[in-house]
Amino acid sequence: MDRLPHEKGFHVSWDQLHRDARALAWRLQDAAPASGWKAVVAITRGGMAPAMIISRELDIRTVDTISVKSYNHQEQSEPRIIKSPDATVVGDGEGILIIDDLVDTGKTLEVVRKAMPKAHVATVYAKPQGRPMVDSFITEVSQDTWIFFPWDMALQYVKPFHGSDD
Numbered sequence: 001m002d003r004l005p006h007e008k009g010f011h012v013s014w015d016q017l018h019r020d021a022r023a024l025a026w027r028l029q030d031a032a033p034a035s036g037w038k039a040v041v042a043i044t045r046g047g048m049a050p051a052m053i054i055s056r057e058l059d060i061r062t063v064d065t066i067s068v069k070s071y072n073h074q075e076q077s078e079p080r081i082i083k084s085p086d087a088t089v090v091g092d093g094e095g096i097l098i099i100d101d102l103v104d105t106g107k108t109l110e111v112v113r114k115a116m117p118k119a120h121v122a123t124v125y126a127k128p129q130g131r132p133m134v135d136s137f138i139t140e141v142s143q144d145t146w147i148f149f150p151w152d153m154a155l156q157y158v159k160p161f162h163g164s165d166d
């Protein structure tokens with residue numbers, strides 16, 4: 001996935017991510033099965049920060065991970081699972097909450113859903129193409145927007161406006 005062709009940038013600060021992940025947690029409370037969520041599964045690595053915030057908000061202590069690797073080589077363009085969560089906990093996904101930071105094309109979630117078909121899938125942000133792959137999300141951005149996460153950014157010096165044209 002290359003950010004260069006994207007026309008717009010949507011910059012997310014830690015504070016914004018915290019607020020949006022909390023808002024998603026509150027929405028997920030209403031979607032919980034009667035017996036509550038059994039476990040959270042974070043899609044590494046981007047799903048780990050929102051999964052921590054959501055599991056804290058919903059008091060879910062069992063947190064596992066699934067790792068999906070996307071290949072950009074000509075032959076291997078499909079993502080594949082390189083680390084699975086504990087099968088004895090997640091089973092077919094019933095009562096399991098899968099968390100990722102965003103859905104873009106939906107290819108990552110496609111393989112994750114195949115592994116846990118009954119799970120509830122939630123992302124903080126969603127783009128239109130991948131939106132059918134999520135059950136819950138908070139904010140939608142257009143397909144030509146690149147989302148910049150706080151862990152990929154750093155504070156930088158910028159020149160003062162006055163005299164900046166020299």
Ligand SMILES: O=P(O)(O)OC[C@H]1O[C@H](OP(=O)(O)OP(=O)(O)O)[C@H](O)[C@@H]1O
Pocket residue numbers: 001043044045046047068070100101102103104105106107108109130
């Ligand atoms: O809907 P898709 O088109 O599949 O894209 C969405 C996925 O891409 C990013 O992860 P990435 O694979 O870049 O790995 P990372 O989470 O380790 O940064 C993002 O965190 C999602 O998991």
Ligand SMILES: O=c1[nH]c(=O)c2nc[nH]c2[nH]1
Pocket residue numbers: 001102104145146147148149152
């Ligand atoms: O940081 C990211 N921002 C995005 O918009 C995106 N889409 C896929 N993968 C992504 N990673």
Ligand SMILES: [Mg+2]
Pocket residue numbers: 043044045046047100101
């Ligand atoms: Mg990811």
